[in-house]
Amino acid sequence: xxxxxxxxxxxxxxxxxxxxxxxxxxxxxxxxxxxxxxxxxxxxxxxxxxxxxxxxxxxxxxxxxxxxxxxxxxxxxxxxxxxxxxxxxxxxxxxxxxxxxxxxxxxxxxxxxxxxxxxxxxxxxxxxxxxxxxxxxxxxxxxxxxxxxxxxxxxxxxxxxxxxxxxxxxxxxxxxxxxxxxxxxxxxxxxxxxxxxxxxxxxxxxxxxxxxxxxxxxxxxxxxxxxxxxxxxxxxxxxxxxxxxxxxxxxxxxxxxxxxxxxxxxxxxxxxxxxxxxxxxxxxxxxxxxxxxxxxxxxxxxxxxxxxxxxxxxxxxxxxxxxxxxxxxxxxxxxxxxxxxxxxxxxxxxxxxxxxxxxxxxxxxxxxxxxxxxxxxxxxxxxxxxxxxxxxxxxxxxxxxxxxxxxxxxxxxxxxxxxxxxxxxxxxxxxxxxxx
Amino acid sequence: xxxxxxxxxxxxxxxxxxxxxxxxxxxxxxxxxxxxxxxxxxxxxxxxxxxxxxxxxxxxxxxxxxxxxxxxxxxxxxxxxxxxxxxxxxxxxxxxxxxxxxxxxxxxxxxxxxxxxxxxxxxxxxxxxxxxxxxxxxxxxxxxxxxxxxxxxxxxxxxxxxxxxxxxxxxxxxxxxxxxxxxxxxxxxxxxxxxxxxxxxxxxxxxxxxxxxxxxxxxxxxxxxxxxxxxxxxxxxxxxxxxxxxxxxxxxxxxxxxxxxxxxxxxxxxxxxxxxxxxxxxxxxxxxxxxxxxxxxxxxxxxxxxxxxxxxxxxxxxxxxxxxxxxxxxxxxxxxxxxxxxxxxxxxxxxxxxxxxxxxxxxxxxxxxxxxxxxxxxxxxxxxxxxxxxxxxxxxxxxxxxxxxxxxxxxxxxxxxxxxxxxxxxxxxxxxxxxxxxxxxxxxxxxxxxxxxxxxxxxxxxxxxxxxxxxxxxxxxxxxxxxxxxxxxxxxx
Numbered sequence: 001x002x003x004x005x006x007x008x009x010x011x012x013x014x015x016x017x018x019x020x021x022x023x024x025x026x027x028x029x030x031x032x033x034x035x036x037x038x039x040x041x042x043x044x045x046x047x048x049x050x051x052x053x054x055x056x057x058x059x060x061x062x063x064x065x066x067x068x069x070x071x072x073x074x075x076x077x078x079x080x081x082x083x084x085x086x087x088x089x090x091x092x093x094x095x096x097x098x099x100x101x102x103x104x105x106x107x108x109x110x111x112x113x114x115x116x117x118x119x120x121x122x123x124x125x126x127x128x129x130x131x132x133x134x135x136x137x138x139x140x141x142x143x144x145x146x147x148x149x150x151x152x153x154x155x156x157x158x159x160x161x162x163x164x165x166x167x168x169x170x171x172x173x174x175x176x177x178x179x180x181x182x183x184x185x186x187x188x189x190x191x192x193x194x195x196x197x198x199x200x201x202x203x204x205x206x207x208x209x210x211x212x213x214x215x216x217x218x219x220x221x222x223x224x225x226x227x228x229x230x231x232x233x234x235x236x237x238x239x240x241x242x243x244x245x246x247x248x249x250x251x252x253x254x255x256x257x258x259x260x261x262x263x264x265x266x267x268x269x270x271x272x273x274x275x276x277x278x279x280x281x282x283x284x285x286x287x288x289x290x291x292x293x294x295x296x297x298x299x300x301x302x303x304x305x306x307x308x309x310x311x312x313x314x315x316x317x318x319x320x321x322x323x324x325x326x327x328x329x330x331x332x333x334x335x336x337x338x339x340x341x342x343x344x345x346x347x348x349x350x351x352x353x354x355x356x357x358x359x360x361x362x363x364x365x366x367x368x369x370x371x372x373x374x375x376x377x378x379x380x381x382x383x384x385x386x387x388x389x390x391x392x393x394x395x396x397x398x399x400x401x402x403x404x405x406x407x408x409x410x411x412x413x414x415x416x417x418x419x420x421x422x423x424x425x426x427x428x429x430x431x432x433x434x435x436x
Numbered sequence: 437x438x439x440x441x442x443x444x445x446x447x448x449x450x451x452x453x454x455x456x457x458x459x460x461x462x463x464x465x466x467x468x469x470x471x472x473x474x475x476x477x478x479x480x481x482x483x484x485x486x487x488x489x490x491x492x493x494x495x496x497x498x499x500x501x502x503x504x505x506x507x508x509x510x511x512x513x514x515x516x517x518x519x520x521x522x523x524x525x526x527x528x529x530x531x532x533x534x535x536x537x538x539x540x541x542x543x544x545x546x547x548x549x550x551x552x553x554x555x556x557x558x559x560x561x562x563x564x565x566x567x568x569x570x571x572x573x574x575x576x577x578x579x580x581x582x583x584x585x586x587x588x589x590x591x592x593x594x595x596x597x598x599x600x601x602x603x604x605x606x607x608x609x610x611x612x613x614x615x616x617x618x619x620x621x622x623x624x625x626x627x628x629x630x631x632x633x634x635x636x637x638x639x640x641x642x643x644x645x646x647x648x649x650x651x652x653x654x655x656x657x658x659x660x661x662x663x664x665x666x667x668x669x670x671x672x673x674x675x676x677x678x679x680x681x682x683x684x685x686x687x688x689x690x691x692x693x694x695x696x697x698x699x700x701x702x703x704x705x706x707x708x709x710x711x712x713x714x715x716x717x718x719x720x721x722x723x724x725x726x727x728x729x730x731x732x733x734x735x736x737x738x739x740x741x742x743x744x745x746x747x748x749x750x751x752x753x754x755x756x757x758x759x760x761x762x763x764x765x766x767x768x769x770x771x772x773x774x775x776x777x778x779x780x781x782x783x784x785x786x787x788x789x790x791x792x793x794x795x796x797x798x799x800x801x802x803x804x805x806x807x808x809x810x811x812x813x814x815x816x817x818x819x820x821x822x823x824x825x826x827x828x829x830x831x832x833x834x835x836x837x838x839x840x841x842x843x844x845x846x847x848x849x850x851x852x853x854x855x856x857x858x859x860x861x862x863x864x865x866x867x868x869x870x871x872x873x874x875x876x877x878x879x880x881x882x883x884x885x886x887x888x889x890x891x892x893x894x895x896x897x898x899x900x901x902x903x904x905x906x907x908x909x910x911x912x913x914x915x916x917x918x919x920x921x922x923x924x925x926x927x928x929x
Binding site: 129130132182185199202217224226229243246247248309396 | 629822824
């Protein structure tokens with residue numbers, strides 16, 4: 001199947017109802033904070049440069065083959081299960097005595113050598129689901145047992161980052177939309193709160209109403225018709241109202257932040273050379289926004305194509321080069337720009353793939369897989385146990401999980417974002433020593 | 437999806453639906469209003485111009501639905517749409533080598549233009565809406581399928597079976613070369629099954645995720661589907677690759693093949709509920725009430741999976757017309773484009789069509805013949821992001837500002853856009869600004885705007901006299917119409 005972009009399958013219906021409760025006060029607040037941001041920046045561009053920690057989430061959509069990404073080159077079972085697809089022992093780039101990475105991941109291997117890459121092995125969750133969509137939901141919502149509407153980072157933004165807003169009802173308000181930016185086509189569920197709404201765009205250049213750019217009267221009218229209604233008119237029934245308000249709020253936040261985001265791309269010069277791929281272009285833009293000091297705490301990017309059911313070898317090699325080369329350039333750029341210390345990058349995929357290759361020289365949907373955590377503040381090294389590929393130890397022919405992905409989330413929430421991971425994840429998950 | 441717990445909003449919507457359902461028992465079909473006709477046309481078609489809404493309204497509810505289902509008309513009634521003569525798509529042979537790659541790319545653009553033009557011109561809009569529905573349900577993408585001819589054949593299947601039979605269509609899809617290639621069925625071989633088609637057949641095409649089947653059923657269905665393949669001419673069955681052994685699927689054991697699997701699936705209750713929900717969400721409202729889904733599901737089962745009776749139940753149900761359902765759906769990009777072309781009465785010609793099919797629709801998130809993945813387009817509020825909202829505004833405005841007539845022969849690529857004087861001619865030669873704003877809102881939004889927003893449109897139009905046909909009026913009317921399509925309200929239907 002095609003999986004260039006795989007996101008959660010559900011429509012976030014609950015969002016509308018919750019927006020109703022905040023719609024009245026939110027526009028005013030948004031307007032105020034955007035103006036404050038612009039004023040601060042105009043007064044002193046240097047002081048405005050960000051100091052907060054930043055998290056970059058990288059989705060590998062389609063289910064990345066973990067075993068050919070982080071290669072157990074001492075395992076005879078690995079070579080038995082994959083006569084055509086296994087990465088040859090001498091081809092893998094060795095990180096330790098028994099683990100290597102795919103030969104396409106030279107960039108990541110170098111980051112490992114530089115002490116900037118942590119690999120968490122065998123990450124998954126109990127009762128794994130092999131549906132792309134359900135499993136993507138599970139990773140996004142951190143709710144393996146039930147269907148939830150909000151993402152784990154969305155819930156973080158529901159209750160944090162209220163900034164300088166002094167009004168008494170500030171605690172019931174979500175963070176400002178600029179707290180999270182996704183460079184995706186669809187809004188990723190990970191960032192979707194019960195109330196929080198992230199900024200989602202493919203290119204900041206798109207955030208302009210063109211007919212208004214040359215005509216003041218048209219621009220004024222555009223702003224008015226794209227503002228929230230003073231009050232819900234009686235002519236509109238409730239369901240439609242919620243969708244209308246969602247659209248109005250989207251239009252409002254776009255108007256408020258478009259200029260500021262576009263400025264980042266002209267003010268910051270990248271200091272590394274990126275490969276000519278779409279994913280690298282996304283990371284290049286992220287580096288500019290991070291270095292320009294946007295108040296954004298979480299950035300989200302996605303790279304698709306990992307659903308390698310057939311003829312996997314070449315395609316997977318290309319994907320991993322695209323991933324690794326872009327991440328290496330991104331890390332080098334942030335380092336040169338002086339922002340790598342405050343940036344942590346985390347990859348995830350909805351599942352790994354079956355241990356045994358299939359008849360089409362591909363692999364089918366599987367279970368646990370490694371995650372990469374990289375940045376200037378990670379504790380480099382291998383975390384979590386390597387998969388035991390002894391056939392009797394497999395779960396339905398898949399790598400069983402040893403680390404719950406919510407442990408990684410809890411670590412990031414508590415040790416990186418300084419958040420209450422228990423409240424957000426609905427329980428205590430043992431953190432891992434991933435961050436220095 | 438069926439197991440999703442009810443959110444607060446769902447509960448409110450359901451409760452409201454029940455109250456309305458109870459209240460509406462007494463409401464007879466003869467309360468059918470012009471707004472009802474406009475609503476039906478927005479959903480079962482691509483919206484209507486004021487004249488088309490009037491004609492559909494004049495038919496009454498049941499006759500209007502019958503007309504949309506099969507173009508039947510009561511004696512003496514006026515047809516809302518003219519009969520249109522729609523050409524079939526004829527594929528070109530693909531030459532070998534480099535030239536072949538170029539022709540393939542051109543064929544995909546031609547195929548997209550062909551379908552968009554068909555949607556814009558058709559007098560049978562429901563057939564096109566259903567073909568688009570099937571394209572989103574039984575998805576395949578050209579990037580994986582590679583042969584434009586296979587995609588064209590699948591599209592023809594969706595048109596031929598648009599309001600045909602769900603079970604037959606599912607069986608046909610299991611032999612459809614585009615689908616077989618898209619889901620790697622070709623590589624599903626006895627002894628080494630590839631589960632891709634089996635999983636999506638159950639999860640996305642007929643039953644719903646985790647709904648009535650197990651992982652073991654998927655593995656057994658995959659065995660039953662071995663041997664299906666694609667040759668240069670299309671579907672082939674390769675007996676040597678087929679696993680003819682016994683399989684146990686849904687607790688039944690036998691030497692099942694693809695047809696056997698389809699029969700087993702449609703002996704179960706899940707497909708009726710699954711399709712009924714999908715139809716409701718596509719045509720009706722984001723969160724249909726269980727009782728409304730059950731009515732459509734029942735019609736599917738009772739009529740041996742025929743679509744027309746089920747659609748008739750949906751489009752004549754009181755729930756379909758309840759106030760909460762109106763304007764509760766976000767227009768898909770294809771719907772947005774096609775409606776805009778139809779409501780502005782623009783002849784679909786290559787420059788605008790190609791701009792939409794090669795750039796606009798992809799940027800808005802809906803490229804025909806290339807859904808993002810096998811699930812199709814999830815739609816709803818997910819169509820809208822910070823940037824897709826602006827892309828919608830700008831690309832619809834681009835259509836509004838396209839010149840009304842083709843340019844001189846030296847510039848044949850100039851887009852053909854709407855004729856403002858013609859759109860507003862019923863208002864007379866010198867309409868008041870208020871009349872113009874109200875007519876634009878009525879034609880495009882089909883519901884009133886709050887007073888302050890109406891006032892903003894009046895401000896942009898200006899209070900200088902309007903003389904239709906002058907360049908001043910043309911410019912101001914285009915600005916006005918561009919603003920009306922650049923509203924949250926216009927994104928909804």
